[in-house]
Amino acid sequence: MNIIRPYLRVVAGFFAGVCTWLAIVSLVQLDLSSVVIFLLFAAGLWYLAIGRPIRDHFARAKAENDALAARAQAGHEAFLAGDASAAFAPPPEPPAKRPIRKGVVAASLMAAALVLIGIIGDISDGLDDASSASPSSTTATPMPAVPSAAMPVAPAEPGPNAEQSSASASTPSAQVFMPSVTCMNLQAAQDTIQEAGVFFSRSQDATGKGRMQISDRNWVVVEQSPAPGIPIDEGDAMLSVVKHGEPGDCS
Template identity: 50%
Template sequence: MKRVAPYLRVVAGMFAAIFVWMAFLYVMHGDVAGFLLMLGIGVGLGYLAAGKLIRDRRARLEAERSALAARAEAGHQAYLAGDPAALAPPPDPTPRPPVRRGVVIAAAVAALFVVFGIVTDIQDGLEDPGGPDPTNSTTPPAAAPASRTMPTTPPAPSTTVAAAATTTTPVPSPTTSAAAPTTNVAHTAPTAVMPDVTCMDLQAAQDTIQAAGVFYSRSIDATGRGRAQILDRNWVVVSQAPASGVLIGEGDVVLSVVKDGEPGDCS
Protein backbone atom coordinates (compact mmCIF):
# COMPACT_ATOMS: atom_id res chain seq x y z
CA MET A 1 0.00 0.00 0.00
CA LYS A 2 2.90 2.37 0.74
CA ARG A 3 4.12 1.95 -2.82
CA VAL A 4 0.71 2.80 -4.29
CA ALA A 5 -0.19 5.67 -1.94
CA PRO A 6 2.01 8.30 -3.68
CA TYR A 7 0.35 7.58 -7.03
CA LEU A 8 -3.09 7.83 -5.44
CA ARG A 9 -2.12 11.23 -4.07
CA VAL A 10 -1.08 12.31 -7.58
CA VAL A 11 -4.48 11.25 -8.93
CA ALA A 12 -6.23 13.08 -6.10
CA GLY A 13 -4.21 16.21 -6.86
CA MET A 14 -5.10 16.03 -10.55
CA PHE A 15 -8.82 15.77 -9.83
CA ALA A 16 -8.51 18.53 -7.22
CA ALA A 17 -7.16 20.86 -9.91
CA ILE A 18 -9.96 19.82 -12.30
CA PHE A 19 -12.68 20.52 -9.72
CA VAL A 20 -11.14 23.89 -8.82
CA TRP A 21 -11.14 24.81 -12.52
CA MET A 22 -14.79 23.75 -12.78
CA ALA A 23 -15.54 25.96 -9.77
CA PHE A 24 -13.98 28.85 -11.69
CA LEU A 25 -16.22 28.08 -14.69
CA TYR A 26 -19.32 28.03 -12.47
CA VAL A 27 -18.48 31.37 -10.88
CA MET A 28 -17.79 32.82 -14.35
CA HIS A 29 -21.36 31.92 -15.31
CA GLY A 30 -22.86 33.17 -12.03
CA ASP A 31 -23.75 29.76 -10.54
CA VAL A 32 -22.87 30.21 -6.87
CA ALA A 33 -24.20 26.80 -5.77
CA GLY A 34 -22.17 24.97 -8.41
CA PHE A 35 -19.11 27.04 -7.50
CA LEU A 36 -19.35 26.14 -3.80
CA LEU A 37 -19.90 22.44 -4.56
CA MET A 38 -16.98 22.17 -6.99
CA LEU A 39 -14.72 24.21 -4.71
CA GLY A 40 -15.57 22.01 -1.71
CA ILE A 41 -14.80 18.82 -3.64
CA GLY A 42 -11.59 20.33 -5.00
CA VAL A 43 -10.39 21.41 -1.55
CA GLY A 44 -11.19 17.97 -0.12
CA LEU A 45 -9.26 16.19 -2.86
CA GLY A 46 -6.42 18.67 -2.45
CA TYR A 47 -6.21 17.80 1.23
CA LEU A 48 -6.07 14.10 0.37
CA ALA A 49 -3.30 14.83 -2.11
CA ALA A 50 -1.11 17.10 -0.01
CA GLY A 51 -2.35 16.73 3.58
CA LYS A 52 -0.12 13.80 4.51
CA LEU A 53 2.93 15.41 2.92
CA ILE A 54 2.33 18.61 4.89
CA ARG A 55 1.80 16.71 8.14
CA ASP A 56 4.93 14.61 7.62
CA ARG A 57 7.03 17.70 6.92
CA ARG A 58 5.72 19.51 9.98
CA ALA A 59 6.40 16.44 12.14
CA ARG A 60 9.95 16.14 10.78
CA LEU A 61 10.69 19.82 11.39
CA GLU A 62 9.25 19.62 14.88
CA ALA A 63 11.34 16.52 15.67
CA GLU A 64 14.47 18.27 14.40
CA ARG A 65 13.77 21.35 16.53
CA SER A 66 13.09 19.21 19.60
CA ALA A 67 16.28 17.19 19.10
CA LEU A 68 18.32 20.37 18.62
CA ALA A 69 16.84 21.95 21.75
CA ALA A 70 17.49 18.78 23.80
CA ARG A 71 21.10 18.61 22.55
CA ALA A 72 21.63 22.29 23.34
CA GLU A 73 20.34 21.79 26.86
CA ALA A 74 22.49 18.70 27.34
CA GLY A 75 25.53 20.55 26.00
CA HIS A 76 24.86 23.45 28.36
CA GLN A 77 24.67 21.17 31.35
CA ALA A 78 27.83 19.34 30.24
CA TYR A 79 29.66 22.63 29.76
CA LEU A 80 28.74 23.74 33.27
CA ALA A 81 30.08 20.40 34.54
CA GLY A 82 33.39 20.89 32.65
CA ASP A 83 32.78 18.13 30.12
CA PRO A 84 34.66 18.91 26.85
CA ALA A 85 32.12 16.82 24.91
CA ALA A 86 29.80 19.79 25.21
CA LEU A 87 31.80 21.48 22.40
CA ALA A 88 31.15 18.65 19.94
CA PRO A 89 29.43 19.69 16.69
CA PRO A 90 25.69 19.09 16.38
CA PRO A 91 24.53 15.94 14.63
CA ASP A 92 23.64 15.93 10.95
CA PRO A 93 20.01 16.84 10.17
CA THR A 94 17.53 14.07 9.54
CA PRO A 95 17.75 13.11 5.86
CA ARG A 96 14.68 13.74 3.79
CA PRO A 97 12.84 10.74 2.37
CA PRO A 98 13.90 10.02 -1.21
CA VAL A 99 11.63 11.15 -4.04
CA ARG A 100 10.62 8.32 -6.34
CA ARG A 101 11.17 8.98 -10.02
CA GLY A 102 7.94 7.25 -11.03
CA VAL A 103 5.91 9.56 -8.77
CA VAL A 104 7.59 12.63 -10.30
CA ILE A 105 6.81 11.40 -13.81
CA ALA A 106 3.19 10.66 -12.87
CA ALA A 107 2.83 14.13 -11.35
CA ALA A 108 4.26 15.76 -14.49
CA VAL A 109 1.87 13.81 -16.73
CA ALA A 110 -1.09 14.74 -14.53
CA ALA A 111 -0.08 18.41 -14.60
CA LEU A 112 0.19 18.36 -18.41
CA PHE A 113 -3.24 16.73 -18.61
CA VAL A 114 -4.80 19.45 -16.47
CA VAL A 115 -3.08 22.25 -18.39
CA PHE A 116 -4.19 20.75 -21.71
CA GLY A 117 -7.79 20.60 -20.48
CA ILE A 118 -7.70 24.22 -19.29
CA VAL A 119 -6.23 25.46 -22.58
CA THR A 120 -8.86 23.49 -24.51
CA ASP A 121 -11.64 25.03 -22.40
CA ILE A 122 -10.29 28.52 -23.03
CA GLN A 123 -10.13 27.90 -26.78
CA ASP A 124 -13.69 26.52 -26.74
CA GLY A 125 -14.97 29.65 -25.01
CA LEU A 126 -15.39 28.59 -21.35
CA GLU A 127 -18.66 26.77 -21.95
CA ASP A 128 -21.08 26.74 -19.03
CA PRO A 129 -20.60 23.32 -17.32
CA GLY A 130 -24.21 23.42 -16.11
CA GLY A 131 -25.63 24.56 -19.44
CA PRO A 132 -27.60 22.57 -22.03
CA ASP A 133 -26.11 19.55 -23.76
CA PRO A 134 -24.54 20.87 -26.97
CA THR A 135 -25.73 17.74 -28.84
CA ASN A 136 -29.34 18.49 -27.87
CA SER A 137 -29.27 22.24 -28.36
CA THR A 138 -32.62 23.48 -29.58
CA THR A 139 -31.21 26.78 -30.81
CA PRO A 140 -29.73 26.23 -34.28
CA PRO A 141 -27.00 28.52 -35.55
CA ALA A 142 -28.24 31.53 -37.42
CA ALA A 143 -28.23 31.23 -41.16
CA ALA A 144 -25.16 32.62 -42.84
CA PRO A 145 -24.25 33.40 -46.45
CA ALA A 146 -22.43 30.67 -48.30
CA SER A 147 -19.42 32.76 -49.15
CA ARG A 148 -16.90 34.20 -46.73
CA THR A 149 -15.88 37.23 -48.73
CA MET A 150 -15.41 40.44 -46.81
CA PRO A 151 -16.82 43.68 -48.18
CA THR A 152 -14.25 46.30 -49.02
CA THR A 153 -16.52 49.30 -48.59
CA PRO A 154 -19.64 49.70 -46.43
CA PRO A 155 -22.91 50.02 -48.37
CA ALA A 156 -24.69 53.31 -48.54
CA PRO A 157 -27.12 53.99 -45.68
CA SER A 158 -30.78 53.33 -46.18
CA THR A 159 -32.50 56.63 -46.85
CA THR A 160 -35.70 55.34 -45.26
CA VAL A 161 -34.02 54.44 -41.96
CA ALA A 162 -31.89 57.56 -41.99
CA ALA A 163 -34.96 59.70 -42.43
CA ALA A 164 -36.76 57.95 -39.59
CA ALA A 165 -33.76 58.20 -37.27
CA THR A 166 -33.31 61.95 -37.71
CA THR A 167 -34.92 64.23 -35.16
CA THR A 168 -36.90 66.96 -36.87
CA THR A 169 -38.89 69.84 -35.44
CA PRO A 170 -41.07 71.45 -38.09
CA VAL A 171 -40.95 75.25 -38.11
CA PRO A 172 -44.27 76.98 -38.80
CA SER A 173 -44.31 78.64 -42.20
CA PRO A 174 -45.84 82.06 -42.78
CA THR A 175 -48.92 80.33 -44.19
CA THR A 176 -49.25 77.87 -41.30
CA SER A 177 -51.11 78.68 -38.12
CA ALA A 178 -48.84 79.02 -35.06
CA ALA A 179 -51.26 76.90 -33.09
CA ALA A 180 -50.57 73.85 -35.24
CA PRO A 181 -48.96 70.94 -33.26
CA THR A 182 -45.30 70.11 -33.74
CA THR A 183 -43.78 66.61 -33.97
CA ASN A 184 -40.65 65.55 -32.03
CA VAL A 185 -39.11 62.08 -32.52
CA ALA A 186 -37.09 61.00 -29.44
CA HIS A 187 -34.13 58.69 -30.18
CA THR A 188 -30.48 57.93 -29.47
CA ALA A 189 -28.42 59.77 -32.01
CA PRO A 190 -26.57 57.31 -34.32
CA THR A 191 -22.92 57.86 -35.02
CA ALA A 192 -22.06 55.45 -37.87
CA VAL A 193 -23.39 53.24 -40.65
CA MET A 194 -23.50 49.50 -39.94
CA PRO A 195 -21.13 47.60 -42.27
CA ASP A 196 -21.67 44.04 -43.49
CA VAL A 197 -19.50 41.85 -41.23
CA THR A 198 -21.13 38.44 -41.72
CA CYS A 199 -18.68 35.61 -42.37
CA MET A 200 -15.79 37.60 -40.90
CA ASP A 201 -13.94 36.33 -37.88
CA LEU A 202 -15.07 38.17 -34.76
CA GLN A 203 -11.87 40.17 -34.39
CA ALA A 204 -12.03 41.44 -37.98
CA ALA A 205 -15.73 42.25 -37.56
CA GLN A 206 -15.07 44.28 -34.43
CA ASP A 207 -12.22 46.12 -36.15
CA THR A 208 -14.48 46.92 -39.12
CA ILE A 209 -17.25 48.28 -36.87
CA GLN A 210 -14.75 50.38 -34.93
CA ALA A 211 -13.34 51.72 -38.20
CA ALA A 212 -16.91 52.75 -39.12
CA GLY A 213 -17.06 54.86 -35.95
CA VAL A 214 -18.63 52.67 -33.22
CA PHE A 215 -16.30 51.34 -30.56
CA TYR A 216 -18.60 49.12 -28.44
CA SER A 217 -20.35 46.07 -29.93
CA ARG A 218 -21.55 42.82 -28.39
CA SER A 219 -21.25 39.16 -29.41
CA ILE A 220 -23.27 36.08 -28.43
CA ASP A 221 -22.94 32.33 -29.01
CA ALA A 222 -25.31 31.53 -31.88
CA THR A 223 -25.68 27.90 -30.72
CA GLY A 224 -27.30 28.97 -27.45
CA ARG A 225 -24.63 27.27 -25.33
CA GLY A 226 -23.57 30.51 -23.68
CA ARG A 227 -19.88 30.18 -24.49
CA ALA A 228 -17.65 33.19 -23.91
CA GLN A 229 -15.58 34.45 -26.83
CA ILE A 230 -12.09 34.42 -25.32
CA LEU A 231 -10.03 34.29 -28.54
CA ASP A 232 -11.98 36.42 -31.01
CA ARG A 233 -10.13 35.14 -34.07
CA ASN A 234 -11.46 31.61 -33.38
CA TRP A 235 -15.08 32.75 -33.88
CA VAL A 236 -17.03 33.54 -37.07
CA VAL A 237 -19.93 35.99 -37.38
CA VAL A 238 -22.97 34.17 -38.81
CA SER A 239 -25.51 36.97 -38.38
CA GLN A 240 -25.61 40.59 -37.33
CA ALA A 241 -28.12 42.98 -35.87
CA PRO A 242 -28.91 45.50 -37.19
CA ALA A 243 -28.48 44.83 -40.89
CA SER A 244 -25.88 46.57 -42.97
CA GLY A 245 -26.69 50.12 -43.97
CA VAL A 246 -28.56 50.96 -40.76
CA LEU A 247 -27.41 53.87 -38.65
CA ILE A 248 -25.94 52.61 -35.35
CA GLY A 249 -24.65 53.96 -32.05
CA GLU A 250 -22.57 52.58 -29.19
CA GLY A 251 -23.89 49.21 -27.97
CA ASP A 252 -26.44 48.83 -30.78
CA VAL A 253 -24.57 46.04 -32.59
CA VAL A 254 -25.08 42.39 -31.64
CA LEU A 255 -23.03 39.77 -33.50
CA SER A 256 -24.07 36.09 -33.43
CA VAL A 257 -21.01 33.84 -33.70
CA VAL A 258 -19.98 30.19 -33.84
CA LYS A 259 -16.61 28.54 -33.41
CA ASP A 260 -14.46 28.27 -36.50
CA GLY A 261 -15.15 24.86 -38.03
CA GLU A 262 -18.66 24.48 -36.58
CA PRO A 263 -21.79 24.21 -38.77
CA GLY A 264 -22.82 27.56 -40.19
CA ASP A 265 -19.35 29.13 -40.07
CA CYS A 266 -19.58 30.16 -43.79
CA SER A 267 -16.99 27.58 -44.86
Protein backbone atom coordinates in the same frame (compact mmCIF):
# COMPACT_ATOMS: atom_id res chain seq x y z
CA MET B 1 1.40 1.43 1.40
CA ASN B 2 4.29 3.91 1.48
CA ILE B 3 5.04 3.06 -2.16
CA ILE B 4 1.47 3.67 -3.35
CA ARG B 5 0.78 6.76 -1.23
CA PRO B 6 2.71 9.27 -3.41
CA TYR B 7 0.81 8.10 -6.51
CA LEU B 8 -2.49 8.44 -4.67
CA ARG B 9 -1.50 12.03 -3.92
CA VAL B 10 -0.87 12.57 -7.65
CA VAL B 11 -4.37 11.27 -8.40
CA ALA B 12 -5.81 13.56 -5.72
CA GLY B 13 -3.94 16.50 -7.27
CA PHE B 14 -5.34 15.64 -10.71
CA PHE B 15 -8.94 15.66 -9.50
CA ALA B 16 -8.24 18.76 -7.41
CA GLY B 17 -7.20 20.59 -10.57
CA VAL B 18 -10.33 19.39 -12.38
CA CYS B 19 -12.60 20.53 -9.53
CA THR B 20 -10.85 23.90 -9.38
CA TRP B 21 -11.42 24.46 -13.10
CA LEU B 22 -15.09 23.43 -12.79
CA ALA B 23 -15.47 25.91 -9.93
CA ILE B 24 -14.05 28.68 -12.16
CA VAL B 25 -16.42 27.73 -14.99
CA SER B 26 -19.39 27.71 -12.62
CA LEU B 27 -18.35 31.11 -11.27
CA VAL B 28 -18.23 32.56 -14.78
CA GLN B 29 -21.69 31.11 -15.41
CA LEU B 30 -22.92 32.57 -12.08
CA ASP B 31 -23.88 29.11 -10.78
CA LEU B 32 -22.96 29.82 -7.16
CA SER B 33 -24.24 26.53 -5.74
CA SER B 34 -21.96 24.57 -8.06
CA VAL B 35 -19.07 26.91 -7.18
CA VAL B 36 -19.42 26.07 -3.47
CA ILE B 37 -19.65 22.32 -4.12
CA PHE B 38 -16.62 22.22 -6.44
CA LEU B 39 -14.57 24.40 -4.09
CA LEU B 40 -15.28 22.07 -1.16
CA PHE B 41 -14.18 19.06 -3.20
CA ALA B 42 -11.13 20.94 -4.48
CA ALA B 43 -10.10 22.03 -0.97
CA GLY B 44 -10.23 18.47 0.36
CA LEU B 45 -8.36 17.05 -2.62
CA TRP B 46 -5.70 19.78 -2.52
CA TYR B 47 -5.16 19.00 1.17
CA LEU B 48 -4.64 15.32 0.37
CA ALA B 49 -2.38 16.16 -2.59
CA ILE B 50 -0.06 18.83 -1.16
CA GLY B 51 -1.43 20.07 2.18
CA ARG B 52 -0.72 16.94 4.17
CA PRO B 53 2.83 16.47 2.76
CA ILE B 54 3.62 20.10 3.61
CA ARG B 55 2.25 19.63 7.13
CA ASP B 56 4.31 16.44 7.59
CA HIS B 57 7.43 18.24 6.34
CA PHE B 58 7.06 21.02 8.90
CA ALA B 59 6.33 18.46 11.61
CA ARG B 60 9.58 16.59 10.82
CA ALA B 61 11.55 19.86 10.74
CA LYS B 62 10.11 20.87 14.12
CA ALA B 63 10.96 17.46 15.61
CA GLU B 64 14.56 17.75 14.39
CA ASN B 65 14.89 21.26 15.83
CA ASP B 66 13.41 20.15 19.13
CA ALA B 67 15.91 17.24 19.27
CA LEU B 68 18.83 19.60 18.64
CA ALA B 69 17.56 22.00 21.30
CA ALA B 70 17.19 19.15 23.81
CA ARG B 71 20.72 17.92 23.05
CA ALA B 72 22.10 21.45 23.48
CA GLN B 73 20.32 21.80 26.81
CA ALA B 74 21.68 18.41 27.93
CA GLY B 75 25.23 19.46 26.94
CA HIS B 76 24.86 22.71 28.84
CA GLU B 77 23.72 20.90 31.97
CA ALA B 78 26.61 18.39 31.59
CA PHE B 79 29.08 21.27 31.33
CA LEU B 80 27.69 22.83 34.51
CA ALA B 81 28.05 19.44 36.19
CA GLY B 82 31.72 19.26 35.14
CA ASP B 83 31.42 16.77 32.27
CA ALA B 84 33.29 18.66 29.53
CA SER B 85 33.43 15.69 27.15
CA ALA B 86 29.62 15.59 26.88
CA ALA B 87 29.41 19.36 26.55
CA PHE B 88 31.87 19.60 23.64
CA ALA B 89 30.79 16.48 21.80
CA PRO B 90 30.35 17.00 18.02
CA PRO B 91 26.77 17.59 16.86
CA PRO B 92 24.93 14.66 15.28
CA GLU B 93 24.88 14.36 11.54
CA PRO B 94 21.77 15.80 9.86
CA PRO B 95 19.27 13.22 8.67
CA ALA B 96 19.64 12.12 5.08
CA LYS B 97 17.29 13.75 2.60
CA ARG B 98 14.66 11.60 1.02
CA PRO B 99 15.51 10.67 -2.58
CA ILE B 100 13.37 12.14 -5.33
CA ARG B 101 11.22 9.43 -6.91
CA LYS B 102 11.32 9.87 -10.67
CA GLY B 103 8.15 7.85 -11.16
CA VAL B 104 6.17 10.21 -8.93
CA VAL B 105 7.59 13.24 -10.73
CA ALA B 106 6.68 11.77 -14.14
CA ALA B 107 3.16 10.93 -12.95
CA SER B 108 2.74 14.46 -11.58
CA LEU B 109 3.83 16.04 -14.86
CA MET B 110 1.50 13.77 -16.83
CA ALA B 111 -1.45 14.62 -14.57
CA ALA B 112 -0.72 18.35 -14.87
CA ALA B 113 -0.50 18.03 -18.66
CA LEU B 114 -3.85 16.23 -18.82
CA VAL B 115 -5.53 18.92 -16.74
CA LEU B 116 -3.99 21.65 -18.89
CA ILE B 117 -5.05 19.95 -22.12
CA GLY B 118 -8.60 19.57 -20.78
CA ILE B 119 -8.77 23.24 -19.81
CA ILE B 120 -7.44 24.39 -23.20
CA GLY B 121 -9.89 22.12 -25.03
CA ASP B 122 -12.78 23.32 -22.87
CA ILE B 123 -11.92 26.95 -23.55
CA SER B 124 -11.46 26.45 -27.30
CA ASP B 125 -14.80 24.61 -27.54
CA GLY B 126 -16.77 26.87 -25.27
CA LEU B 127 -15.63 30.48 -25.31
CA ASP B 128 -17.72 32.53 -27.70
CA ASP B 129 -15.66 34.39 -30.26
CA ALA B 130 -15.75 38.12 -29.72
CA SER B 131 -16.56 38.60 -33.38
CA SER B 132 -19.60 36.32 -33.07
CA ALA B 133 -20.87 38.36 -30.15
CA SER B 134 -20.74 41.56 -32.21
CA PRO B 135 -21.36 40.61 -35.82
CA SER B 136 -21.54 44.24 -36.87
CA SER B 137 -17.80 44.52 -36.32
CA THR B 138 -17.01 41.68 -38.74
CA THR B 139 -19.69 42.11 -41.37
CA ALA B 140 -18.84 44.88 -43.74
CA THR B 141 -21.71 47.32 -44.36
CA PRO B 142 -22.39 47.46 -48.10
CA MET B 143 -21.96 50.95 -49.53
CA PRO B 144 -24.62 52.09 -51.95
CA ALA B 145 -23.44 52.36 -55.51
CA VAL B 146 -23.18 55.98 -56.63
CA PRO B 147 -23.11 56.71 -60.36
CA SER B 148 -20.14 58.73 -61.53
CA ALA B 149 -20.85 62.41 -62.07
CA ALA B 150 -18.46 62.59 -64.98
CA MET B 151 -20.33 59.92 -66.96
CA PRO B 152 -24.04 60.62 -67.18
CA VAL B 153 -26.12 57.53 -67.53
CA ALA B 154 -29.15 57.60 -69.78
CA PRO B 155 -32.25 56.06 -68.24
CA ALA B 156 -33.04 52.74 -69.79
CA GLU B 157 -36.50 51.98 -70.98
CA PRO B 158 -38.19 49.31 -68.90
CA GLY B 159 -38.52 46.10 -70.81
CA PRO B 160 -40.84 43.17 -70.23
CA ASN B 161 -38.22 41.36 -68.10
CA ALA B 162 -36.99 44.38 -66.11
CA GLU B 163 -38.60 43.37 -62.80
CA GLN B 164 -37.35 39.78 -63.12
CA SER B 165 -33.79 40.86 -63.92
CA SER B 166 -33.69 43.33 -61.01
CA ALA B 167 -34.96 40.67 -58.59
CA SER B 168 -32.36 38.18 -59.77
CA ALA B 169 -29.62 40.82 -59.47
CA SER B 170 -30.55 41.59 -55.84
CA THR B 171 -30.67 37.90 -54.85
CA PRO B 172 -27.27 36.49 -53.76
CA SER B 173 -25.94 33.66 -55.85
CA ALA B 174 -25.29 31.36 -52.86
CA GLN B 175 -28.07 31.98 -50.35
CA VAL B 176 -27.92 30.23 -46.96
CA PHE B 177 -31.11 29.22 -45.18
CA MET B 178 -31.40 28.84 -41.43
CA PRO B 179 -31.47 25.14 -40.45
CA SER B 180 -33.58 23.72 -37.63
CA VAL B 181 -31.31 23.43 -34.57
CA THR B 182 -33.79 23.55 -31.68
CA CYS B 183 -33.14 20.93 -28.96
CA MET B 184 -29.55 20.37 -30.17
CA ASN B 185 -26.65 21.04 -27.86
CA LEU B 186 -25.03 24.36 -28.66
CA GLN B 187 -21.90 22.85 -30.18
CA ALA B 188 -23.92 20.65 -32.58
CA ALA B 189 -26.15 23.61 -33.48
CA GLN B 190 -23.15 25.79 -34.32
CA ASP B 191 -21.65 22.99 -36.40
CA THR B 192 -24.94 22.57 -38.31
CA ILE B 193 -25.12 26.28 -39.10
CA GLN B 194 -21.51 26.26 -40.27
CA GLU B 195 -22.20 23.27 -42.51
CA ALA B 196 -25.08 25.24 -44.04
CA GLY B 197 -22.61 27.97 -45.05
CA VAL B 198 -22.59 30.59 -42.26
CA PHE B 199 -19.57 30.60 -39.96
CA PHE B 200 -20.59 33.06 -37.21
CA SER B 201 -23.64 32.49 -35.00
CA ARG B 202 -24.53 34.02 -31.66
CA SER B 203 -25.90 32.56 -28.44
CA GLN B 204 -27.53 33.95 -25.32
CA ASP B 205 -28.72 32.68 -21.96
CA ALA B 206 -32.47 32.04 -22.32
CA THR B 207 -33.00 32.56 -18.56
CA GLY B 208 -31.88 36.18 -18.79
CA LYS B 209 -29.05 35.71 -16.26
CA GLY B 210 -26.40 36.61 -18.83
CA ARG B 211 -24.30 33.49 -18.25
CA MET B 212 -21.48 32.83 -20.70
CA GLN B 213 -21.51 29.63 -22.74
CA ILE B 214 -17.98 28.42 -22.01
CA SER B 215 -18.62 24.72 -22.61
CA ASP B 216 -21.01 24.60 -25.58
CA ARG B 217 -21.78 20.92 -25.15
CA ASN B 218 -23.35 21.65 -21.74
CA TRP B 219 -26.02 23.93 -23.25
CA VAL B 220 -29.23 23.10 -25.18
CA VAL B 221 -30.85 25.32 -27.81
CA VAL B 222 -34.44 26.05 -26.75
CA GLU B 223 -35.20 28.84 -29.23
CA GLN B 224 -33.70 30.02 -32.50
CA SER B 225 -33.97 33.20 -34.51
CA PRO B 226 -34.74 33.37 -37.38
CA ALA B 227 -37.03 30.40 -37.97
CA PRO B 228 -35.88 27.44 -40.12
CA GLY B 229 -35.87 28.21 -43.84
CA ILE B 230 -35.22 31.97 -43.50
CA PRO B 231 -32.16 33.30 -45.40
CA ILE B 232 -29.31 34.24 -43.04
CA ASP B 233 -25.94 35.91 -43.23
CA GLU B 234 -22.95 36.01 -40.86
CA GLY B 235 -24.09 36.75 -37.30
CA ASP B 236 -27.82 36.66 -38.08
CA ALA B 237 -28.44 33.37 -36.25
CA MET B 238 -29.29 33.89 -32.57
CA LEU B 239 -29.59 30.78 -30.38
CA SER B 240 -31.24 30.98 -26.96
CA VAL B 241 -29.88 28.25 -24.68
CA VAL B 242 -30.22 26.72 -21.20
CA LYS B 243 -27.93 24.29 -19.41
CA HIS B 244 -28.56 20.55 -19.41
CA GLY B 245 -30.91 19.67 -16.57
CA GLU B 246 -32.57 23.08 -16.40
CA PRO B 247 -36.31 23.53 -17.14
CA GLY B 248 -37.06 23.54 -20.86
CA ASP B 249 -33.90 21.70 -21.94
CA CYS B 250 -35.95 19.42 -24.28
CA SER B 251 -35.43 16.39 -22.04
